[in-house]
Amino acid sequence: MSQPEARMGVTDARANLTEVIARVRLREECIVLTRRDKPQAVVVPYGLYERALAALGETAVPVDE
Template identity: 70%
Template sequence: MSESPTVVRMGVSEARANLTEVIAKVRLLGEQVILTRRDKPQAVLVSHEFYERARTALGES
């Protein structure tokens, strides 16, 4: 994935209701999902591959 990933903001309730589809987009398309509650960021959902690269880059592996 050399292109910048698509970043999507999504409410926690919406993500929960569509979890299978959200995970598929994260895993297969490399999307990053900012999970929000009352329009405030709560967490970010990223692929395991991205997570491992980030940990390595931060020297946490």
């Protein structure tokens, strides 16, 4: 199954974080965050993240802050 993908600058994503989260959660979009038109990171729906970990045989490890 293909995932819808959008691109957004990091600065725009920071200014509109609530919208970014809503698009990812409700529309199940993947949003590629860019800086100077170069991909930097991807925000993905949690279900996709879980499936990717399972497919890789990995488990999430909490990061100490």
